[in-house]
Amino acid sequence: MASLKLVDVTKVFGEGTNEVVALNRVNFESRQGELTLILGPSGSGKSTLLTIIGGLQSPTSGEVYVNGQLVDVKDVKSSDFFRLNQVGFVLQSHSLVPFLTVKKQFELADRVKKQNNLQTEQFNHYLQILGIDQLLDKYPNQLSGGQSQRVAIARAIYTNPDFILADEPTAALDSGRVKKVGELFKQIATAEDKAVVIVTHDLRLEQFADHVYHIEDGAITQTK
């Protein structure tokens, strides 16, 4: 059973008077089949938390466990391998390669991760749900903001990861879209049995979450 666990994680940037405690003794857990939301204002430490969850940087102190195993970020090879095979990222910007058509974004994934990606049938099903099945031959600069966001989501689930990590996936979306995206992430969590973590300051996503954490000045509290 896929799970992510942070125990007493602290992240400090800088030294002396420049010292910033971005994360302060954070305890956090995310499990398969659940949508976990981390809410917080700007500068509260959301992105920092996401990079630590995703194995992109190591905490100053505390431990990160993936599926019960202690993670060592400094091992570049295994860290790359973990992100490539087990994590699907939905990022705020630049998620798509500008000179590849939508179809080729997935082909790139096939080239670096040769096994265990979604089967054609399953994948086409998702393209339809996301409403991007007609966009396969378009370049990213020919897509609207919402369309690129949905392609990025499709790209994240394409590699069939255990974890989906999303950074502000609803930024610049109207309320109607926010509802759709929220439902979609919920569906990915339950129907596809993934552990989904979303960091955001968008309160409109709260209703779709199984668990909600609030983060402020690096300190985290669970409210649901």
Place this chain on the structure above:
Amino acid sequence: MFLAINEMLKEKVRYTLVIAVITLISFLIFILSALALGLSNENTAAVNSWHTQSVALNKDADGNLSQSLMTQSMVTNLKKQSHAETVGIAPAIIKYKQNHRDAATYIGLDKSKAIYQTLKIVSGHQPTNQDEVLVSDKLKNKGLSLGDNITIGMLPKKLVVVGFVKQATYNMAPIVYGSLSNWSGVKGVSSHYAASGVISQKNIAIEDKENVSVLTRQQLFNKMPGYTAQNSTFLFMISFLIIISIVVVAIFLYILTIQKMPNLAVLRTQGIPSRYLIVNTLSETTIIMTIAVSLGLVLCAISSWLLPVAVPMYFDPYLIISVAFGLVITGIIAALIPIRLIMKIEPKQGIGG
């Protein structure tokens, strides 16, 4: 490779431009190399075709064989070495037909010796007496024909052209091969001088170190008027062009990579190894260089076809291929800068804000 090809197909204009620039530079490099080799051949072809290994000449000539004069007594000792043979060289004007005049080099040889055997007669026949000569086929292109009577240098009598030989230039001028006995006449010096120097396909030993010096073939070339200056000029131009092409490719790849940094960072975030991105950059530069250099080669082939025969270009396949290969390597060197950028990307940079 996948990313490189797709990027090139998407951004056709910018890649076409850079390929065009590299094509022109590589074309220029090819032409200059061919010209350098062609010109240097005009100095060296004859001496090389004789399989010369060493040359003995008058010390006062300072290595310039066509200015050297050797007396009978200087030569006698050297000629005891059976492989050594006397050669008379005289830069001279040759007159033929009504009023054709050309600069030439008269080379007087001993018909019984080795150098004479190396001459490749392309038409006509071997001289049967000392007043018959073999002439470089370069003069054939200028209108000289078999059976023509020629006047050369200070020689009072006329000589008859009985054959043409290939690859015959000495210090840029076409050669007239004749007998050694006519050499002093052509040069206008007393017949008490025996030759310009002594040449051998082996090493010459000298006793009279006071008056005679021995040079290797390369030393002889280096002492030819203009030879070193010409070669170093070409070397300088060619190296400069290679540096320019490194800089052009490096700047181009650098700007492209800088532009793509946020996307490359996201790819790293997604767990795509840097090695994949580096190999991609390397294949991109290899593709650019290969296309550009091949186009440069095509241009070079076309122009070698169109250029007048008088332009002394020599397309040595071995040289051209090594230059082409060198240019592709150049592109890979230029890729080191963007590769450094890629290696410095931290995967967490893909997560913004």
